Amino acid sequence: MPIHFEPEEQLFHLQTKGSSYAFKLVHGYPAHLYWGPRLRHGPGIAQILQLAERPSFSPNPVPEDKRLSLDTLPQEYPQYGTSDFRQPAFQVEWPDGTRIAELKYAGHRVEKGKPKLPGLPAVYAEPGDAAETLVLELADESGLRAELLYTVFEDADAVMRSARLINGTSLPVNVLRAMSATVDFPDDRYEWLCLSGAWARERHLSRRPIGPGGTRIESRRGASGHQLNPFAALLRPGADEDKGDVYGFSLVYSGNFLIEAEVDQFRTTRVAAGINPFEFRWRLEPGEMFQTPEAVLVYSGEGLGGLSRTYHRLYRTRLARGVHRDRERPVLVNNWEATYFNFNAEKLEAIAAAAADLGIELFVLDDGWFGKRDSDNCSLGDWRVDGRKLPGGLDDLAARVNRLGLQFGLWVEPEMVSPDSDLYRAHPDWCLHVPGRRRTEGRNQLVLDLSRADVREYLFRTLAEVFSSAPIAYVKWDMNRNMTEVASAQLPPERQGETAHRYMLGLYELLERIVTAFPGILFESCSGGGGRFDPGMLYYMPQTWTSDDTDAVERLKIQYGTSIVYPASAMGAHVSAVPNHQVGRMTSLEMRGLVAMGGNFGYELDLTKFTEEERAQVRRQVALYKEIRGLVQQGDLYRLKSPFEGNEAAWMFVSPDRREAAVFHFRVLAEPNAPLGRLALRGLDPLRDYAVTRVVTAEGGADGDRLAETPVGVFAGDLLMQAGLPAEGFAGDFAGVLYRLRSAD
Ligand code: DGJ
Secondary structure (H helix, E strand, O other): EEEEEEOOOOOEEEOOOOEEEEEEEOEEOOOOOOOEOOOOOOOOHHHHHHOOOOOOOHHHHHHOOOOOOOOOOOOOOOOOOOOOOOOEEEEEEEEOOOOOOOOOOEEEEEEEEEOOOOOOOOOOOOOOOOOOEEEEEEEEEEEEEEEEEEEEEEEOOOOEEEEEEEEEEOOOOEEEEEOOOOOEEEOOOOOOEEEEEEOOOOOOOEEOOOOOOEEEEEEEOOOOOOOOEEEEEEEOOOOOOOOOOEEEEEEOOOOOOEEEEOOOOOOEEEEEEEEOOOOOOOEEOOOOOEOEEEEEEEEEEEEEHHHHHHHHHHHHHHHOOOHHHHHHOOOOOEOHHHHHOOOHHHHHHHHHHHHHHHHHHHEEEEEOOEEOOOOOOOOOOOOOOOOOOOOOOOHHHHHHHHOOOOOOEEEOOOOOOOOHHHHHHHOOOHHHOOOOOOOOEEOOOOEEEOOOHHHHHHHHHHHHHHHOOEEEEEEEOOOOOOOOOOOOOOOHHHHHHHHHHHHHHHHHHHHHHHHOOOOEEEEEEEEEOOOOHHHHHHHHEEEEEOOOOOOOOHHHHHHHHHHHOHHHHHEEEEEEEEOOOOOOOOOOOHHHHHHHOOOOEEEEOHHHHHHHHHHHHHHHHHHHHHHHHHHHHHHHHEEEEOOOOEEEEEEEEEOOOEEEEEEEEEOOOOOOOOOOOOEOOOOOOOOOEEEEHHHEEEEEEOOOOOOEEOOOOEEEHHOOOOOEEOOOOOOOEEEEEEEEEOOOO
């Protein structure tokens, strides 16, 4: 039983395999006690709370207990205005304009499994999972109520938290702030880790100490964004990849978010995660409920590596859904960097034919197949095939691709409209806009107002028609700009502050309808690469295009950073042409192939332009990836060397039974007279012996086409982890090596 309640001490203790989370009631306030390594459910937990009388600048809400001030009490869901001066978890505005509310314990219940969050993506429990949910009921004297949800799975060191605000009064109230979770840590000896970047440079690691005042990351773009991912962690100084305490906060949401850490006067740290209160205002009518998105809190005592593996398993198996969740993902070729908008059916068929010959399984037709879209300045919204390019339609092209033995996939960007489109001419009010003001364009397009039911209905019908018009096995769902003039023509003035969140709810509703209507399609989300690479999208689409930057060297950092939270099965990774289209760099096909094998593998170049030698190498790469994709997509990831710390990067994937592993090792720049190094491996069975081989796709085996595997030796698992594998030298700049490990018995 992972959730304990001790009525006498009013203590709640949530246990997972390796962690504990505890709080108790103090004069009805839920007071945070502990989050960290698993505790025995023994005596004393409720007594660790320290209270002391403080100067009058920390006022006392309970007159007879001067030791109690909300300014010093660690809390589960704090409020502003009744003695806590730190950032609150929630704030509501009453009809008279005042903003004081005080939530206190009103009851609780424990439910088996995990309830769905209405309208929102969330981690789910399957029948048979050892999962329980605590619903902590709180109430204000006005009738406003809250429910705090805490779900724990016995075998994952995670706590899923969210909150519901329920208007039990007889008048409307405005919710100004409703965070998903806050945690009050007992001290400030932490560092802050987040994933930051820009378009084509997403999710680089950023680590810095926290200090007095606030440390925050947020999005105000109407999407989670390329710039800051909805994830942050507190790390004890000294915590690294393999050891030390790490506390992760990952928000299952794709819109404006805020995660902040506030260090107060007593050097305690409050972390809050949720919808960004910036530009947010939600009118709650009597009887209505507001459900926040879910925050997934993960504790790891095994450094960042342990944290990542917990997120990976949870997000791979209990956030991603559908028939493709556990299936091996196909090797694909995408025509975007091969042709951009300039293609016809013959050109596409030629690429597909080349792909078929190389063992590639899926052909994806990217942007430019509809309307009169010869560039990015028109036609979004007009989802009718362009007869000039594809006279036989999608069905004919798909049939030609299928005849070659490949599945057919298609790109769409449904959330957008081009001003030069029939849709916009017919419905100029269907986009986000402020009447009478300029409509700011990005990539020559505007954002459709998905808070509107009529817009969603149109999109569902149009997309359903497209997806049924041909045997479509895969869809890439793109989104290429952020929101401006955030207002909806259908919302009354007092509800305009709801637009951005209503957009997300609308998007989620549309996605739910689409994935339900087309359960066989493998969906990949995309936003100019990784501009919406977040857990919310993963609930609907099990994979995401990681970045528009396909350069192998840039990808080392992008994929390494992304892997802090997201599993390899979520990351699209393609081999593209050189000189690279984003940075102009020349890298070998070997390097590009090995880097892309760290995710869902594919090609994004004109395969018809390859030489015979290159084609043979691609054939070997595809064959190799098919052999190891089970490991990559479903195995455990161990990061070995960080590209943010030096000239090398390395990571490995280990099978769940630890009998097999694939180790990728990269060096960026050549070093003269380089030292000989060993690569310390992780995650192996120390008692097992492993036969290690080196695989090179640049060279053929005996018959020229088969993979060349060179034996390196047989090594004990403990030796490989403690002393390390004698690493091969590298030749030249931008080099990579792959080792395969197989249990020797
Ligand atoms: C942005 C995506 O990230 C690219 O992969 C490609 O699909 C283009 N959009 C097409 O416009």
